[in-house]
Amino acid sequence: MKLVTWNVNSLNVRLQRLVDWLGANRPDVVCLQETKLEDERFPHEAIVAAGYRAFASGQRTYNGVALLVRDGLAVADLATGLAGYDDAQKRVIAATIGGVRVICAYVPNGQAVGSDKYAYKLAWCDAATAMLRAALAEHPRLAFAGDMNIAPEPRDVHDPAAWEGQVLFSEPERQRFRDWLALGLADSFRLFEQPPNTFSWWDYRMLAFPKNRGLRIDHILLSAELAKRCTAARIDRAARKGEKPSDHAPVLVELALEAFSG
DNA sequence: ATGGCAATGTTTCATTGA
Numbered sequence: 001m002k003l004v005t006w007n008v009n010s011l012n013v014r015l016q017r018l019v020d021w022l023g024a025n026r027p028d029v030v031c032l033q034e035t036k037l038e039d040e041r042f043p044h045e046a047i048v049a050a051g052y053r054a055f056a057s058g059q060r061t062y063n064g065v066a067l068l069v070r071d072g073l074a075v076a077d078l079a080t081g082l083a084g085y086d087d088a089q090k091r092v093i094a095a096t097i098g099g100v101r102v103i104c105a106y107v108p109n110g111q112a113v114g115s116d117k118y119a120y121k122l123a124w125c126d127a128a129t130a131m132l133r134a135a136l137a138e139h140p141r142l143a144f145a146g147d148m149n150i151a152p153e154p155r156d157v158h159d160p161a162a163w164e165g166q167v168l169f170s171e172p173e174r175q176r177f178r179d180w181l182a183l184g185l186a187d188s189f190r191l192f193e194q195p196p197n198t199f200s201w202w203d204y205r206m207l208a209f210p211k212n213r214g215l216r217i218d219h220i221l222l223s224a225e226l227a228k229r230c231t232a233a234r235i236d237r238a239a240r241k242g243e244k245p246s247d248h249a250p251v252l253v254e255l256a257l258e259a260f261s262g
Numbered sequence: 263a264t265g266g267c268a269a270t271g272t273t274t275c276a277t278t279g280a
Contacts, residue, residue, distance in 0.1 A: 009279085010269055034279085036270075061270055062278075109280055149280070168280060203280070204267035212264095217280075241264055247280080 001098060001255040002027040005145040005218055006239075007106070007201075007248035011035040011066070014246055015043055021239060021250065022050045028070045028260065029097050031104030033147045035064035042066070057081075057093045065093045065104050065146070073098045083134070085127035092128075094135075098259050100226065101139035103132070105146035110167045118167060121149070125176035132183055141257075142223040144185060147248065149217050152177045152187065156216035158197065168217060186227035188220045188253045189235070200235050201248045209240055218251045229256045 004027045008014040011032065022030070030052075035042070037058045047054040051071050057080040058064030069075055076096045081087060094103040105128065110121035136142055150173045154160035163169040181187065189198075199214025208214065222230055232254040240249045 013269070034269095109278080111278080111280085147280095166280095201280070207264095207266055210264045210266085215280075238264095244268090247268080 001029065001100065001257050001260045002252060003029045003031075003100075003102065003143055003145065003220060003255065004250050004252045005031040005033070005104065005147070005220055006250040007033040007147040007218060007246060009034050009246040009248065011037055011043065011064075013244060015046055017239075017244070017246075019046055019050045022052065022068070025236075025252075026070070027252070028073060029102055030068040031102065031145045032066040032068065033064070033104070033106035035066050036061055037064055055093060055095060057090045059090045063089045063091055063106055065091060065106050067093055067095055067097070067102065067104055069095075069097055082124070082127045082131050084130065085124070087124070091124075096139070098257065099141055100255070100257070101135060101142040103135065103142070103144045105144065105148070107147060107149045109149050110173070113165065113167050113170050122172055122176065125173075125179070129176070129179045129183070132180060132185070136183055136185075136223055140223060140225040143226060143253075144180065144221040145219070145251075147217065148177065148219045150174065150177045151215045151217050152219075155196070156199070158199065158213040158215070163215075168215060180221055184224055185221035186224070188222050188227065188230055188233040189216070189251070191227060191230055192233050198235055198237070200251055202240060204247050218248055220251055220253050222253070226255055230254070231256050
């Protein structure tokens with residue numbers, strides 16, 4: 001199974017780029033964030049034409065998540081939101097796909113340390129921890145994928161000294177990420193040797209991408225059952241190039257599962 | 263080689279993102 005997460009920063013703007021990328025990469029499952037589209041406006045026709053089915057939970061202007069599933073894969077138990085946490089913002093969609101519980105998340109940005117949005121981010125992450133604990137008890141094969149808006153370690157930040165304590169790289173946020181690892185989840189990217197200075201997001205401003213001043217804030221966390229079957233993990237930096245890119249690159253894993261041996 | 267904010271709605275500026 002090839003599983004991807006990608007913050008597209010408006011599916012409306014990025015649709016053709018997404019369709020082209022699907023054709024070139026043929027993933028089995030794609031987790032999208034920041035679709036910024038109400039469900040009535042979701043471009044199902046284009047996704048179907050590309051050979052996928054889409055399941056969306058969106059809103060206008062902000063947030064919005066979706067799962068794309070390659071034709072032929074069984075989908076069960078679709079769910080949205082964080083159980084037990086009342087959230088008006090559309091940030092989570094989950095389904096069991098080919099026997100794998102896939103949870104697609106768009107973690108709040110947090111804006112600035114100490115702000116109301118930062119407090120919301122930390123509370124949201126705690127609710128996610130509780131949700132993940134319960135989900136892992138039910139689903140040994142679980143993938144938690146999305147824009148986590150947290151750079152877990154200094155090597156995930158182009159200038160860790162400058163970013164230390166800032167939103168996306170503050171200790172309380174990193175602790176939330178470690179809470180997820182403590183549940184038994186693995187950071188799939190770090191299961192393999194990786195090129196140094198590999199990031200998943202670059203600011204549109206200040207030549208950040210050509211200078212590779214980025215952060216690794218998009219992640220695929222895998223349960224132990226999936227981590228031991230993970231054969232590859234990478235970030236498609238090339239997808240950040242060209243005209244009108246998202247500011248995020250797609251993050252991928254490949255999983256060796258019986259049903260996907262062909 | 264890459265590119266010098268982008269997307270959206272409140273629309274000719276303000277808000278948000280990260």
